[in-house]
Structures are given as structure tokens and as C-alpha cells.
Amino acid sequence: MTIAVLQFPGSNCDQDAFHLFSSGLRLPTRYLWHKETDLGGADLVVVPGGFSYGDYLRCGAIARFSPIMGAVREFAARGGRVLGICNGFQILCEAGLLPGALIRNASLEYRCQMCELRVEASTAAFNPSTLGAVIRLPVGHGEGNYRIDEGGLARIEANHQVLLRYAANPNGSISDIAGVRNEAGNVFGMMPHPDRAFERFHPSRDGLAVCRALLASSVPAVGKLSA
């Protein structure tokens, strides 16, 4: 199991994500610059938080066209696991790898706070009995207001694609949605930061269990990407 943490110009949670997987979960982890076109055999791709391309145009709109995203798209189509955190979630939505979109917080304020999150029964490994009914992860974002049309919302609810919901909604997200997965169950995105909740000195260490649950979520076998 090897982890690749993508780096775009303006990523600023790449080191947090690196330490979450390398020190927190003790997995071989490396950075991958966005100009690369090959994932080098990674088993999980992490798209970290930050402000890729200065959030110009829309959050994630330009990063989506970085060279590495072609490989990520191909990897995801083959069942490879991808996790987007915060700006990474926005990038995956812009790329069409996850449903919906994220707009400005309803309050227009940047929200940086600890959040209680209700865990949804989404996969065999990611549900309230494996993680607990409520977990705590911090958020830090100005554009975390999840939007999807009525038909899309009905579809993701019917398919149990919602991973997490805010107990107290900080941003106006529809149906309190804080994180979703794709229909196939191998691409995950969330606004809350597991990468800010794993050290002993963090106010919560729930980020570790969240990542273990995502890593354990059963997906079709994926061949190592080498092309």
C-alpha cells in the first residue's frame, strides 16, 4: 500500500496529508507534483487542501486540468482509490469525479472550527458501527457549501453516497452534506480535515479512523498504473 499526495501550486495542506499517512498511519507516502503524468504505482491518491491556482475562476477549476489529473481520472476509472480533502474535494467535483459542486459559504464567512459530524452508513467499512455515530473533525474553508440539483441529491441519497453530515451546518450545505463518495465507492471527498485530527496534540484524532475506513472500503481490484 503506497500513498501519493498531489501537490499543485497553492496546495498548502500537502504536508499535513503527508504526515497523516506517513506518521499517523505508517504507510509509505510520497509527494507527486502536478506536472507528473504517472502515479508511479500508488494505491491511494490524496488530493490535499489549500488554494490551488489561487482559487482563480472557481475553487479547483484550473487544477482539474493539470497534467496529473489525466492519470488520476484513469486510475479512478479503474477502481483506484482517491481521497480529496477540502480544496481536493472541490477539485474532484470540478473534475466530475464526484457529484455536485461547492460554492461560497451561506454566511460569506471563512469558517475555521471544530465540527461534529454524523457518520452515514455508506460502505461496509465506512458507517456508524465502524466509526461511531458522531466524529469530530475541523473545517477551514470559505467555499464549502455543497450544492447538487434535486435529481442528483435523490440519486446520491439512494446510493448511500453521503459519507458525513454536519451536526451543526457551518456553511449552508444542502442536506448538511460534509463529504460524499462516487457511485462506485472508490472516490471520496470531504470538506472536513482528517489531516488536522491525528496527532496526540490535536483536539481530535478521528482523522485516523476515517482514513482507515476509506482504505478498507472494498473496491474492485485495481492494477498498478504504469502507463
Add this chain to the structure above:
Amino acid sequence: MKVRVFVTPKKNVLDPQGAAVGHALEALGLLGLRATRVGKVIEIEVDASDTPEFRGQLDRLCKDLLSNPVIEDYRFELGAS
């Protein structure tokens, strides 16, 4: 040629910026306000001519990059620069 692309939040999508600007307009005395939407204008100068192919290319660029069809609508105007 000058291309002006107008990107606006979809009618049924919440527009927090538009709502905040609307409140400020009312605070400044605008009466009878019905709605305020905040979008963006992208101005492009390009050596091209107005052909169906060029308009088709613009459509693709608007859908792929300049707007997000999940939350935004777009339209464009072509004019002499």
C-alpha cells in the same frame, strides 16, 4: 475579435454573494428590489472569425473551464475588437 463571456449562478442555486449585495443595495435606498445575482465577465481577445466551429469551441471551453454547469449558466457575445 473580442469575446465577452457572462457567467452567472443558476436561477435555482443559492447565491450568498448576490443576497449580501442585495441587502446592501436596499440599505442604500434601492426600493422594489426583486433579486440580485453576482456573476463574472471574462473578456477574451482572439484572432478568429465568427464561424459555427468557433462558437462550438467557445461552448466547449465555457462548459469545461469558464463555468461549472452544476451551479452556473453562461452566455457569450462576439464583437469586433
